[in-house]
Amino acid sequence: MDKQLLESLKKKLEDRKISVIEQLGSIGHQETGEVGAEINFNADFPDYGDSAEDNAVEVADYAKNLSVERELEKDLRDVEKSLKKIADGTYGTCSHCGEPIEIERLKIRPESGSCVSCKNAITRK
Numbered sequence: 001m002d003k004q005l006l007e008s009l010k011k012k013l014e015d016r017k018i019s020v021i022e023q024l025g026s027i028g029h030q031e032t033g034e035v036g037a038e039i040n041f042n043a044d045f046p047d048y049g050d051s052a053e054d055n056a057v058e059v060a061d062y063a064k065n066l067s068v069e070r071e072l073e074k075d076l077r078d079v080e081k082s083l084k085k086i087a088d089g090t091y092g093t094c095s096h097c098g099e100p101i102e103i104e105r106l107k108i109r110p111e112s113g114s115c116v117s118c119k120n121a122i123t124r125k
């Protein structure tokens with residue numbers, strides 16, 4: 001992969017990481033763990049009031065936040081995995097078949113860890 005493209009994908013991944021962390025910060029708080037540990041967020045339980053309706057909305061929103069949090073954390077892990085691969089020079093290789101991942105695919109979704117045909121094979125299962 002040419003260096004310039006790799007740099008631009010790396011930049012995209014870093015931007016994506018910042019935006020995902022910001023979104024996570026808006027629905028929960030980051031757990032303070034050891035330095036260098038995996039970033040972990042916990043969705044906050046909202047507090048709208050003490051009436052029965054308030055409590056019902058709180059529970060519904062909390063459930064929604066939890067699923068959003070899970071999605072975002074998955075994105076974050078994919079992004080971090082890709083950044084690590086860039087660092088050790090294995091970025092752009094499919095983790096299933098070892099073939100290079102299509103450049104067009106990486107441009108759209110730089111955190112992709114598998115090529116189109118492996119991705120399709122997994123999704124079809």
Ligand SMILES: [Zn+2]
Pocket residue numbers: 094095096097098099114115116117118119
């Ligand atoms: Zn593959």
